[in-house]
Amino acid sequence: MSPIGVAELTARLGRWSAGRGPLYLLLAGRLRALIDDGDLPPGTGLPTDRALAAGLSTGRTTVVAAYDLLRAEGRLVRRQGSGTWVAGAAPGPRAATEPTSSPVFLHLLEQPDHVTQFACAGPLTAPAAVPDAYRAALEDLDGLGYHPAGHPRLRQALADRYTARGLPTEAGQILVTTGGQQALSLLTRVLVTPGDEVVVQAPTYPGLLEVLREHAAVPYPADDFVAAAGRRAAFAYLIAVCHNPTGATLPVARRRAIAAAYASAGVPLIVDDVLAELGFAGPEPVLPGVITVGSLSKVVWGGLRVGWVRADTALIGRLARVKAVHDLGGGVVDQLAATYLVADLTRLAAARVRELRRQHDHLCGLLRDRLPEWTFEEAAGGQTLWVRIPRGDSVSFAQVALRHGVAVLPGTQLDASGGGGDRLRLPFVAGPADLTATVSALAGAWHGYRAGPAVAALPAIAV
Known part of the structure; x- marks a missing residue:
């Protein structure tokens, strides 16, 4: 062994x-x-x-x-x-993939009451519109209830929203999923064979890196996304607006150049728009000619496990057949509630952005005051800051922070290139009082932190 x-x-x-x-x-x-x-x-x-x-x-x-x-x-x-x-004799050959050891998922699976959750990002409370939508949904149940591709009314509501935002869409181009994470899992299952290469940003969303590991795919971290279109990749994965974890947004011209390059190369481009409604400068245009992943989890509430894929009807059909084998479709009550929420999504997103902007500014001020050695760029939107620590490494510091009652996500978990050892992803989803208490605990952890030799980055994938 x-x-x-x-x-x-x-x-x-x-x-x-x-x-x-x-x-x-x-x-x-x-x-x-x-x-x-x-x-x-x-x-x-x-x-x-x-x-x-x-x-x-x-x-x-x-x-x-x-x-x-x-x-x-x-x-x-x-x-x-x-x-x-x-101790004991070494066992025989094991499965090709092992259960996840990513802190992103382990922090959700193991949640001690006395530890502040600062590793995962998402709305901490559901707005009043959520219970209202569920009450309406419960009065609207009929039919068999199995919809592997998604409830027709939700598919149409999502298609109408894309059309209203300037991208004509039919219901047949929408697949409803159990959150954005399942959308990425289904797309990877359909598009990838073991050993295939997938172009990603560095850093990127760690949930995608775990999906690639599960499917024995090889992430290729690209500094120049347009140039990387020439690689023989199964697909490319791009967060162009409100990037996770940096909070940055690519200029519109750059997004269009990337989409054109991959279309010309015949490589599918998956654009993760889960956070795209949360830009501080207002709504961004929808990128045409790509596969889009969306979700209500960041705009409305994480407990509402409703996401979707927008793609051509042929790919949607393939994805729906795979999804049918796994779950026969998501919960109808959730989907009907989501239908009402999608109709009100512009207002809900605007309220969420106002809240996040206040919390972003508060967190930035706290870090500058309590941890002036740490550096970062302010976010253009989204939910997180990408913070650099000046000494030591993020993995060992995360252990010290945990002993001070705060769970933080080390940057190595988000970077397939092996970087991120001096970075932490810090969310600004909590209220001002909670952010103040959390930064105070982080400052205490930092002042007591004695940096040792850097810990080598954990590989994002093992093939």
């Missing part, structure tokens, strides 16, 4: 230090769970005491004590000069 690297083990450990009690017991407890669940199989070599301590930004004695405790329990084997590994 091959050894596991420091960065990968650090990611799998997740919120190991967020509990109460001595750090060595917390670390041993998380390692014990990974071993017992099979996430660290027998024969797996573990990092040295010093290397793991540096990666976790903790003392070497903490790691030594945790390893020794698990050795006494028979879960680890430790021999001087030979290293430390999980």
